[in-house]
Amino acid sequence: MSISLIAVLGATLTIATPLVFGALGAILGERAGVLNLGIEGTMYAGAFVGFLVTDKGGSVWVGLGAAVASGATAGALMALLTVTIGVNQHVAGIGTTLALVAACDYANRVLYSTGTQVRVPKFSRLLDDVDIVGQYLLTWIALLVVGPLAWWVLRSTGAGMRLRAVGENPEAADVAGISVVATRYVALIMGGVLMATGGAFLTLALLGSFTIDIVSGRGWVCIALVIFGRWGVWTTLAGALLFGAADALQLQLAITPEFGDVPNELLIAVPYLVVIAALVIWGRGIRYPGAYLRPYRRA
Amino acid sequence: MGFVGGGRDSGWRASAAAAVAIVLTFAITAGPIRGAGANPLTAYRRYLVTPLTSAFSVQEVLLAATPLLFTGLAVAIAFRAGYFNIGAEGQFLAGAIGATVPGLHLADLSAWLALPVALASGAVAGLLWAFLPAWLKRVAGIDEVVTTLLLNPVAVLLLQGLLNGPWRHPESGFPDSATFGPGYAMPVLVGSDRVHAGLVIAVAMIAVTGVVMVFTPLGLRLRAAGQSPDAARFSGIAVARLQWTSALVSGAVAGIAGASQVLGVQHQLTGSIAVGYGYTGIVVATLGALSAGGVLVVGLLLGLIGVGSQNASLVLQIPPQMGDLVTAVLLLTVVSCLALRHYRFAGRRRAAAAEP
Numbered sequence: 124m125s126i127s128l129i130a131v132l133g134a135t136l137t138i139a140t141p142l143v144f145g146a147l148g149a150i151l152g153e154r155a156g157v158l159n160l161g162i163e164g165t166m167y168a169g170a171f172v173g174f175l176v177t178d179k180g181g182s183v184w185v186g187l188g189a190a191v192a193s194g195a196t197a198g199a200l201m202a203l204l205t206v207t208i209g210v211n212q213h214v215a216g217i218g219t220t221l222a223l224v225a226a227c228d229y230a231n232r233v234l235y236s237t238g239t240q241v242r243v244p245k246f247s248r249l250l251d252d253v254d255i256v257g258q259y260l261l262t263w264i265a266l267l268v269v270g271p272l273a274w275w276v277l278r279s280t281g282a283g284m285r286l287r288a289v290g291e292n293p294e295a296a297d298v299a300g301i302s303v304v305a306t307r308y309v310a311l312i313m314g315g316v317l318m319a320t321g322g323a324f325l326t327l328a329l330l331g332s333f334t335i336d337i338v339s340g341r342g343w344v345c346i347a348l349v350i351f352g353r354w355g356v357w358t359t360l361a362g363a364l365l366f367g368a369a370d371a372l373q374l375q376l377a378i379t380p381e382f383g384d385v386p387n388e389l390l391i392a393v394p395y396l397v398v399i400a401a402l403v404i405w406g407r408g409i410r411y412p413g414a415y416l417r418p419y420r421r422a
Numbered sequence: 423m424g425f426v427g428g429g430r431d432s433g434w435r436a437s438a439a440a441a442v443a444i445v446l447t448f449a450i451t452a453g454p455i456r457g458a459g460a461n462p463l464t465a466y467r468r469y470l471v472t473p474l475t476s477a478f479s480v481q482e483v484l485l486a487a488t489p490l491l492f493t494g495l496a497v498a499i500a501f502r503a504g505y506f507n508i509g510a511e512g513q514f515l516a517g518a519i520g521a522t523v524p525g526l527h528l529a530d531l532s533a534w535l536a537l538p539v540a541l542a543s544g545a546v547a548g549l550l551w552a553f554l555p556a557w558l559k560r561v562a563g564i565d566e567v568v569t570t571l572l573l574n575p576v577a578v579l580l581l582q583g584l585l586n587g588p589w590r591h592p593e594s595g596f597p598d599s600a601t602f603g604p605g606y607a608m609p610v611l612v613g614s615d616r617v618h619a620g621l622v623i624a625v626a627m628i629a630v631t632g633v634v635m636v637f638t639p640l641g642l643r644l645r646a647a648g649q650s651p652d653a654a655r656f657s658g659i660a661v662a663r664l665q666w667t668s669a670l671v672s673g674a675v676a677g678i679a680g681a682s683q684v685l686g687v688q689h690q691l692t693g694s695i696a697v698g699y700g701y702t703g704i705v706v707a708t709l710g711a712l713s714a715g716g717v718l719v720v721g722l723l724l725g726l727i728g729v730g731s732q733n734a735s736l737v738l739q740i741p742p743q744m745g746d747l748v749t750a751v752l753l754l755t756v757v758s759c760l761a762l763r764h765y766r767f768a769g770r771r772r773a774a775a776a777e778p
Contacts, residue, residue: 340575388583
């Protein structure tokens with residue numbers, strides 16, 4: 124049996140990239156007290172809008188910018204529903220996901236009705252011939268810029284402390300002069316931007332095209348990773364790499380002759396089962412953010 | 423923001439909220455419908471009126487509503503007890519797979535035995551798919567939202583794996599199972615071509631649930647556990663056990679939904695069954711206010727929109743995904759308007775005086 128360790132490690136970083144973006148986006152919302160189950164739809168919208176605008180506008184950077192804008196819009200919608208209107212967060216999130224997926228599928232059918240797969244320009248790997256380092260720029264941005272930045276902002280800046288205060292004890296934060304509404308809006312919009320960037324990575328870096336099952340539950344995986352990581356940036360990143368490694372390993376096994384008899388679908392399911400197993404092992408007795416799932420109203 | 427608590431609930435406010443939500447849904451979806459080159463009013467006539475104008479299409483509406491009545495009921499049972507089962511999709515698929523096992527491997531059973539066996543098998547499969555998240559919630563306090571969600575893509579993979587592997591069609595080689603034994607066809611209702619007994623089972627289960635919820639102590643305890651778990655616990659209700667039971671019953675009902683769909687419509691297992699009946703069940707339950715009557719009404723309404731969107735896609739070339747978009751937007755606008763009805767816009771002075 125020969126499995127290339129280098130290839131697995133390289134693929135791990137690539138596969139983890141959309142999860143890193145998505146999970147960090149989810150952390151921002153949840154640390155501010157809002158669980159954003161719109162993540163699956165927001166990643167889907169980022170993937171589709173990035174693809175669409177790249178196709179019509181001709182540049183991946185324009186496409187990425189449009190995906191970012193779609194994520195900000197999705198985050199603002201989620202904030203409108205949960206912060207301003209005070210809808211139940213589970214319902215608002217699932218509804219947002221259903222609406223975004225349906226809207227993208229609808230637009231896809233209206234604009235690309237021919238049925239032939241449309242290919243768009245895509246990002247290329249840096250240093251294509253070096254296995255582990257030869258990643259997409261967005262992968263390094265996720266791991267070396269966005270991750271550390273999110274950790275630093277949440278831990279050491281005034282903005283991060285206000286965000287955490289709003290998520291732990293909004294009443295006290297309000298008394299201290301912090302705007303709960305504005306803080307949650309910013310957190311959800313920034314979170315949406317990160318989620319949509321993760322989705323755009325799928326179309327604009329990995330695939331160079333769009334298919335209707337492109338996100339296939341990665342958003343839900345991100346939500347699980349955040350719980351697994353107990354809302355910490357580094358632990359959540361570790362979870363994303365764990366999922367990436369499981370997925371990279373199953374991809375390698377799928378092309379290894381000794382595993383030729385194992386159904387492909389079973390292998391694809393392994394990373395999801397790994398995440399559930401990780402939750403079982405490390406997910407007990409978790410302390411959630413103080414204001415998790417609670418809309419804030421001045422008494 | 424400019425809202426303060428208004429407190430009292432009244433019937434006309436809820437009705438007004440629903441009316442505003444419907445107008446908003448129309449306004450939001452009109453643009454995309456125009457984008458497909460159709461007139462929104464014509465399109466909505468197709469969605470809401472055309473399916474009711476012929477006996478044939480009314481039957482199609484009932485057929486389309488059948489799985490939604492089941493999944494809506496399944497979700498409502500769990501949500502009522504405060505257990506957020508968002509995995510009805512996976513449990514539905516597990517139920518379809520469960521019913522397929524006897525359908526293929528005990529193909530010679532006679533009808534009076536075959537259907538109960540297949541439905542029971544579907545119920546057990548749905549229950550098993552719901553078991554792990556419910557068990558993790560009970561013994562380790564792990565959030566059921568995440569675990570039920572994660573098992574949905576796993577169920578899709580299980581379905582695909584079975585269809586590409588052991589259950590691949592023996593003659594055509596396509597990833598569809600063989601046709602079930604002759605005893606496994608759900609009886610068709612009198613006077614109809616395709617509406618099957620699944621509809622009767624769904625309506626009966628909704629009726630039973632409604633009676634239990636409204637008239638029995640169990641229903642009262644369930645509602646208490648869902649609405650105010652702390653108060654329920656204080657008054658001696660075993661909240662965790664109630665949630666555990668509702669979670670498993672919810673999974674079993676979703677499983678029966680999947681079984682009813684393969685036994686009543688497809689008569690074989692195909693990948694086309696994974697079109698989101700479980701997720702739509704969340705919409706049905708929420709819009710139906712988690713009540714039995716509400717599930718019945720909303721399930722039929724979404725069945726109507728489903729048939730109408732197929733019709734509009736044939737006649738007006740509006741992609742059928744508009745039906746899903748209308749459904750999702752309706753969910754968001756209704757829950758928003760219902761939440762807002764408790765608030766009134768406040769002038770500066772009144773805001774200061776308003777009580778919570």
